[in-house]
Amino acid sequence: MQTILLYIDPGSGSYILQMIIAAVLGISFFFKNFWLAIKTFYLVKDRVRMKKKIRQNNAAIKTIP
Numbered sequence: 001m002q003t004i005l006l007y008i009d010p011g012s013g014s015y016i017l018q019m020i021i022a023a024v025l026g027i028s029f030f031f032k033n034f035w036l037a038i039k040t041f042y043l044v045k046d047r048v049r050m051k052k053k054i055r056q057n058n059a060a061i062k063t064i065p
Contacts, residue, residue, distance in 0.1 A: 008016070
């Protein structure tokens, strides 16, 4: 049976930790921007609908004698 000894020096350990932190932050920023894009898409649609309703209401008010 062979025994394999692994050694990670402090420089390599801190680099691995840095990569893990960078990956977590990168993923979180990606999903934050993705969610913001989805939210903005639907909010813009709602604003357009509200503007159309306001225009229709204004047009209906103007046609009332």
